[in-house]
Amino acid sequence: MLASGQEQPSSSHRPVGRWPLPMSGFVDALEHLPDAVSVSAALRNDAGQAVDMRVEYMNKAARSGQPNPGAAIGGLCSQLWPQMVDNGSFAACMRVLNTGVSESGAFVWTQDATYRPADYEYQALRIGDNRLLWVLRDNSARVLRAELLAAVTTELASAAETDEVLRTLTTQIMPAVGATAGGAVLNEPDSNTYVVRHIHDAEEGPRPPVPFSVNAPYPMAHTARTGQPLYFSTSAERGEAFPEAAPFFTDRHQSTAVLPLQTSSTLLGAVSFHFAIRHPFDAAERAFLTALVDHCAQAVERIRLRATLDKAHAQLQVLADLGRLLPTSLDTSTTFDNIVEAVVPRIADGCVIHLVDRTGQPALATVRHHDADQEESLRSLLHRFPPQLDAAGGIGAVIRTGEHELVTNVPGTLDQLARSTEHRAALRRLVPAASWLAVPMAHTGSVIGSMVLMQSATASALFTPADVPFAQELAQRATQAVINARRYAEQRDVAHTLQASLLPGELPSLPGMELAACYHPGAEGTLVGGDFYDIVPTGKDTWMIAIGDVCGKGPHAAALTGLVRHTARAAARADDHPAAVLQAINTAVLAESQQPRFCTAAYARLHLGRHTATLTLTLGGHPRPLLRHANGQITALGQAGTLLGVVPTPRLHTITYPLHPGDLLLFYTDGVTERRAPDRMLGEEGIRHVLHATRNGSAQDVIAALEQAIIDFTPRPLDDDFAVMALCLL
Incomplete structure (x- = not known):
């Protein structure tokens, strides 16, 4: 065996024999293998013992690991890859050449000038009498996948917001699996509205969220709508299935995997992975990508469940506090102050209460906002432009009809409510709200006022139809001091629903x-x-x-x-x-x-x-x-x-x-x-x-x-x- 510092083999240390296998078909087969394969001729000493090998052939995978593949052909293995001498695999090759008994093993490759440092497995077998077939397999993928899955599990377990889960998906998972681009489509809680929440692009960086239609003829829309995963190894496959989506893809999108973001009971959206190099998406890779996305889906569902629980708990706590506070005062002003102090900012960013006065018109009873400047602007606006009962929407319509009003298109609704150019300008000067929920305040069948809860554009969640019962209960408590029985009924309903889930x-x-x-x-x-x-x-x-x-x-x-x-x-x-x-x-x-x-x-x-x-x-x-x-x-x-x-x-x-x-x-x-x-x-x-x-x-x-x-x-x-x-x- 040649060790570092020994002389080159003499003329008697020469390759002997001829390659005994049919060349063309054998080489073609080796070229398509994902493992690095080389064939080397034995160099034997005068005693006939193999002491080194000279490289005769390297397949495509083996050549890709060499800085100068052409120079490697004809080189001595002990000089090309001295780490083989250090890790014992070179000695194994010599034994195989001398005994004809195949050997296999594993080592960690650290010679980064050649193959990528990683965990490898090797197999060595003799061809004929004097040639060695060497197969090197990168075994790190399985290890790296297990490590990534463990890291992602830990990361997602600590996530408290949906955006944290999606950041983990697009900034940690997607780059780690080699995706050059990808995105996540997620529905908004308690709605059929979908938004592209995060997009990972290795070149362009993250993009802001945009609305998304699950009825569009795109792969992401199809999976978000049906829950069916899609795998396209080539752009041609993807283009044939979704021709309308072709303009959105570039050369960096050769292969695509789209997986449903879903739990056992809920389809939350879809996740796409785009790869610049061709991926066959074998069973192992599909299972791995599915496991990663499933972890994200479970985390999103857990966070939503926790948010629902926290929201329900906060709502119930507000009602409990009011059950304790409202009986302490018979003063209307104090009663409403207690309500808005309990509501803002725990439940809403702002709260406005109107009572019908002796003339039958809405009169401002109290206003509260977590932003003091916004509170003053609201107060001034409502004094200058009080609600009118003949209005098509807003506070006046709620009092007139006794029906609640849930608004999520705030700019459009404000334009409809504006009664003059001056009124419209005053409305637009307000800090934009994201949604509001107005409910009537009824007593013995008659509407005596209204309560409006507001969420600003920076709020983590908009009001939804699920919030209407709470708002109505809150309004009812504003007109009736004691309704504790309803609070307990709502509490039990929430508990039973959550327990059933x-x-x-x-x-x-x-x-x-x-x-x-x-x-x-x-x-x-x-x-x-x-x-x-x-x-x-x-x-x-x-x-x-x-x-x-x-x-x-x-x-x-x-x-x-x-x-x-x-x-x-x-x-x-x-x-x-x-x-x-x-x-x-x-x-x-x-x-x-x-x-x-x-x-x-x-x-x-x-x-x-x-x-x-x-x-x-x-x-x-x-x-x-x-x-x-x-x-x-x-x-x-x-x-x-x-x-x-x-x-x-x-x-x-x-x-x-x-x-x-x-x-x-x-x-x-x-x-x-x-x-x-x-x-x-x-x-x-x-x-x-x-x-x-x-x-x-x-x-x-x-x-x-x-x-x-x-x-x-x-x-x-x-x-x-x-x-x-x-x-x-x-």
Whole structure:
């Protein structure tokens, strides 16, 4: 073997023999391989031992890694690539030439003057007696994809705004996957309005958001409308499918992938990736791009859910504050001051209240805006140009008709309301508002005034039809001091709606398996519970089963429950091993929580065979599920493990257990075992009693009997919510 500093081989160290393979077809095949391939002739010493190699051929991929490919042909491998000597692969080549036994291995290449520094795998095999075929494969793509996915997961877990998610998508994900351009189309919450929110362009930089029609004949519109992914390896394929979009693409858009930005239940928009070089979009790349976009979709949905929760919570809190403040004063002016102070700026940037005076005309009662100058401008405008009852819109029309008015096209509406050139000029001098919501104030069937809530152009969200009930309730509280019952009803509706969104709409149908489940909320007045269950397919004849309990109650617990549930689903796409999924949940909870938060969870992978099933189970601090065998014997499965969201590396134990026909598996949360009577708890023993009593019953019979046993255990109302799920192999 030639080492650094040794002399060149003598004349006896010469390539011997001829290439024994048909050249033309073999070379053509090698030229199209993505791996770097070279053929070298052995240089042997007088003893016949290979000591070096001289390069005879390099395919296209191998030549692309050389600064001067022509000079490499005929060169000595030990001199061309001295790192091969250092990392041991050169010695492996010599062994292959001397023994004829093929070898393979891996190393990290750092000789950046030749191939790109990365993780590589190699294979060496002898051709004939004196030539070596060397195949070098870049193995970094898989590693880089895993690293990018982990980094994106962490980044998205901390995102608090939708724009943060889209910035991660367009400034981190798109450049990392090699896209030279791309964009994200996203619908506005509670509407069918779509906007191109972010566009990544490696040359031009980001662009401002613009409206977008999902009915346009473009790839992004098609996917945003239908949820169908599109992959075009060539511009010709894309042009044939969407000829109208051809003018928008340049030479930097050779290949295109368009993926739906969607969760399991909601289509949010679409994401496009454009590549300057041709991409075949093999299965691995499609799965990787899909996983990245799915992570973004889950983050957007989580943020929207959290925003909805926070908004609902803020609205309810305003009503609660007013329920406490309004009874403290019978003075109308103080009452309205209390209202606007509670509303601005928590719910709206501005609030205006008018009352009908003795003449039947609207009179300004109070005005408040978070901007003092804007408040004074509003006050001056309303005094100079008071509302008129015969107006086609605005405050006068709301009082006259008793109907609310929601405005999002503010400039056009102001022009319609202007009664004169002077009035129009005064309206235009106001700081532009993005939307307003005007509602009547009614008492015993008569309209006595109106309330207008305003959002400025800088507000994070416009008013939508979903805000109308709150505004009407707020207006009603302005005319009636006590309506606490409506506040609690609205609170319960929000809680039930949110809780329902955190549970499956219906259980799937599994071949040869009966499923049943139930969720029961806690005592009346609880906002949202933290118990959940889920079951979704992860592959052919393979299903994910999850059940868990998030600490706390209310909107933040619901947001955390949504994070846990969606993280489990997203993680299972990449690796459905139960321990890997629970580790992903643990990482997400740690990254998300601003204050100590934790949860318990049981995650199982169920593989269905023809007559049996295999359960792979991992528990993260969760009660062990109970397995009732066909013979009636009951076994607790698994080991509890560590709570999730407490330490970076929880202790997780995985078991694999066979299921046979007649076996019934019961998952439950601690709300079942901790059901308390004055002197005892239901406990695991109580569950076992129900399983024994329903030995001949179906999964639904077991769930119904257990639910009734929990409720009947004590006359006291439920202290905690609970979830149970039963699976019976038929």
